[in-house]
Amino acid sequence: MSVHIYPVKTGYVKIKKSQKIRKPGGMLRVLTDPEWTDWLPIYSWLIEHPEGIFIVDTGDTSRTTTDPHYFPGWHPYYRNSVKMDIRPEEEIGPQLKQMGIKSNDIHKVILTHFHTDHAGGLHHFNTSQVLVSGKDYKLARGLIGRLSGYLPHRWPKNFNPLPVIYVDEPIGPFKKSYPVTGAGDITIVPTPGHTPYHQSVIVKIDDLLYFLAGDTSYSQQILMDNQADGVSLNAGKTLATMQRIRELAELYPMVYLPSHDPESERRLTSKEVMKSISSIPKVEQQVMHQ
Numbered sequence: 025m026s027v028h029i030y031p032v033k034t035g036y037v038k039i040k041k042s043q044k045i046r047k048p049g050g051m052l053r054v055l056t057d058p059e060w061t062d063w064l065p066i067y068s069w070l071i072e073h074p075e076g077i078f079i080v081d082t083g084d085t086s087r088t089t090t091d092p093h094y095f096p097g098w099h100p101y102y103r104n105s106v107k108m109d110i111r112p113e114e115e116i117g118p119q120l121k122q123m124g125i126k127s128n129d130i131h132k133v134i135l136t137h138f139h140t141d142h143a144g145g146l147h148h149f150n151t152s153q154v155l156v157s158g159k160d161y162k163l164a165r166g167l168i169g170r171l172s173g174y175l176p177h178r179w180p181k182n183f184n185p186l187p188v189i190y191v192d193e194p195i196g197p198f199k200k201s202y203p204v205t206g207a208g209d210i211t212i213v214p215t216p217g218h219t220p221y222h223q224s225v226i227v228k229i230d231d232l233l234y235f236l237a238g239d240t241s242y243s244q245q246i247l248m249d250n251q252a253d254g255v256s257l258n259a260g261k262t263l264a265t266m267q268r269i270r271e272l273a274e275l276y277p278m279v280y281l282p283s284h285d286p287e288s289e290r291r292l293t294s295k296e297v298m299k300s301i302s303s304i305p306k307v308e309q310q311v312m313h314q
């Protein structure tokens with residue numbers, strides 16, 4: 025049995041343009057920005073593997089769309105800076121059922137971070153082991169987490185995730201990693217920035233790396249253009265992570281798959297690898313940065 029990655033599109037989200045690409049003012053700018061992006065997909069990923077089925081991120085719940093009291097009403101971000109469009113049948117649980125997969129069949133769930141559009145589907149995996157960034161988990165439950173818009177009160181009551189402890193196993197420019205499978209072909213690497221302890225998943229199939237990027241950037245183009253998002257607390261950290269990802273793609277043929285890039289699914293299916301920055305003609309690079 026070979027390893028295979030399937031996209032699971034769990035509805036759509038709309039954010040402010042200054043969240044997608046940072047403008048001066050950071051988060052304050054996001055809250056006051058009148059300009060919205062198009063509807064962006066919310067991707068989770070299913071990895072079929074000889075050691076079991078793995079899920080990366082859980083999408084969100086349709087309650088974010090149907091229940092006006094699901095988000096905390098006092099929070100300025102939820103009041104006017106994000107819109108969700110998720111139908112009940114688009115949640116990850118019903119979609120897996122459609123694919124003939126029961127939640128008991130899931131070996132492990134990996135969260136890239138705890139934002140609602142990645143953790144809002146956790147209730148579909150009550151019996152699975154959930155691998156998380158321990159520091160992000162701690163942050164999300166504290167006061168700073170609540171102020172930052174995490175929704176720990178919406179997590180399942182019995183939620184008891186396993187914090188990832190990285191080991192000194194470098195993968196290209198990433199000095200530490202966490203092996204998820206015994207075969208060593210699914211690993212987690214720290215990709216701080218979008219959240220302070222964000223993590224990403226690398227899947228090696230044959231000679232290709234698939235980088236399941238969560239929200240390290242909202243699209244591949246943004247990664248190539250080296251632009252931080254508007255919600256990172258520390259844009260420098262975000263850019264350093266993006267640099268590491270580009271360096272990895274210089275070392276190995278790599279398909280880059282952010283959660284909200286409308287092109288991710290096409291790139292996965294066609295195995296479209298990231299272009300080397302050095303192979304892009306200078307003129308084109310200049311245009312990209314305008």
Ligand SMILES: [Zn+2]
Nearest residue numbers: 137139218239
């Ligand atoms: Zn996020």
